[in-house]
Amino acid sequence: MSLLRLTNVSKAYRKTPAVSNIDLDLMSGVVGLLGPNGAGKTSLLQMITGFLRPDTGNISIAGHDIATDRGLLAARRQLGYVPQHPQFFVQWTVKSFLLHLAQLRDLGNKAACLARTEECLSLVGLTEKRNAKIRTLSGGMLQRLAIAQAMLNDPTMLILDEPTAGLDPEERLRFRHLITQIAAERLILFSTHIVEDIEQTCNDVIILQQTTRYHGNIQALIAETIAAGAVWDCQHTAPLAIDHRRIISSMPQAEAMLSRIVGPPPAHVQATPATSIGLNEAFAWVLNPELALQERSHGGN
Numbered sequence: 001m002s003l004l005r006l007t008n009v010s011k012a013y014r015k016t017p018a019v020s021n022i023d024l025d026l027m028s029g030v031v032g033l034l035g036p037n038g039a040g041k042t043s044l045l046q047m048i049t050g051f052l053r054p055d056t057g058n059i060s061i062a063g064h065d066i067a068t069d070r071g072l073l074a075a076r077r078q079l080g081y082v083p084q085h086p087q088f089f090v091q092w093t094v095k096s097f098l099l100h101l102a103q104l105r106d107l108g109n110k111a112a113c114l115a116r117t118e119e120c121l122s123l124v125g126l127t128e129k130r131n132a133k134i135r136t137l138s139g140g141m142l143q144r145l146a147i148a149q150a151m152l153n154d155p156t157m158l159i160l161d162e163p164t165a166g167l168d169p170e171e172r173l174r175f176r177h178l179i180t181q182i183a184a185e186r187l188i189l190f191s192t193h194i195v196e197d198i199e200q201t202c203n204d205v206i207i208l209q210q211t212t213r214y215h216g217n218i219q220a221l222i223a224e225t226i227a228a229g230a231v232w233d234c235q236h237t238a239p240l241a242i243d244h245r246r247i248i249s250s251m252p253q254a255e256a257m258l259s260r261i262v263g264p265p266p267a268h269v270q271a272t273p274a275t276s277i278g279l280n281e282a283f284a285w286v287l288n289p290e291l292a293l294q295e296r297s298h299g300g301n
């Protein structure tokens with residue numbers, strides 16, 4: 001049975017569509033939800049967690065239809081959620097905050113709640129901070145506290161909305177490590193606009209831009225992008241007269257610039273098809289197929 005199933009889910013804000021016709025069927029593993037700002041990631045995750053009602057479509061979690069009160073309650077028992085902007089009681093200590101949430105969620109008597117609080121603190125590496133006031137924590141520690149609260153009920157499905165936003169490189173590494181550690185036999189769905197975080201943590205990616213633009217294996221997408229001949233390395237001395245969204249990177253060299261672009265190279269530019277690419281290039285290609293084609297009329301290869 002699938003853990004998370006969406007059929008034809010759509011949501012508009014005052015008639016402006018934000019999320020359209022999403023079908024999804026997920027079991028377990030770490031799945032990245034990748035999309036630029038405004039792509040609809042938060043709206044989609046809020047619908048999955050039951051905080052936002054879809055205009056159309058159905059969402060079920062472990063077979064529970066979350067449109068019904070009973071279904072939502074049953075689904076929430078299996079769900080952990082880290083919202084994009086988590087709220088904390090900043091005057092509380094780390095431990096009293098988690099204990100309070102454990103008790104609110106009905107996770108047994110006080111001893112059981114205390115035990116689970118300590119387990120979750122240890123899981124995210126905050127044991128030593130248990131008696132610190134929340135307002136004294138760094139951004140990375142707050143992020144880990146948010147993950148700890150989402151793990152209290154030992155969820156089968158963990159949803160994180162932009163968990164790496166604002167983290168420094170060290171905290172970012174730590175986050176990846178933590179995700180890998182808690183991934184076993186769970187579904188982790190996390191959104192980001194940062195390609196590297198997906199590339200180094202997930203096998204599968206959902207690329208969202210209002211609708212699902214791609215869903216599947218990352219390596220398969222990269223292979224597909226290479227096979228389509230979508231990415232080129234250009235050597236040029238004058239600036240490339242193409243849409244800036246097509247330019248993945250530019251590096252000055254001794255005598256010329258070396259730029260990697262998506263879509264056909266302009267005429268009279270020395271270009272070779274790229275054979276070693278990453279998700280960055282594939283992402284640009286998936287999101288901008290019209291760009292890749294648009295300038296073909298001027299292009300030569």
Ligand SMILES: Nc1ncnc2c1ncn2[C@@H]1O[C@H](COP(=O)(O)OP(=O)(O)O)[C@@H](O)[C@H]1O
Pocket residue numbers: 013014017018035036037038039040041042043044
């Ligand atoms: N409460 C809201 N009212 C009106 N428009 C909204 C609201 N929330 C989001 N939107 C719009 O819906 C689109 C998707 O937003 P969001 O789901 O936050 O995307 P993301 O999380 O990918 O940045 C954006 O165009 C945003 O401006």
Ligand SMILES: [Mg+2]
Pocket residue numbers: 041042043084161162
């Ligand atoms: Mg968002």
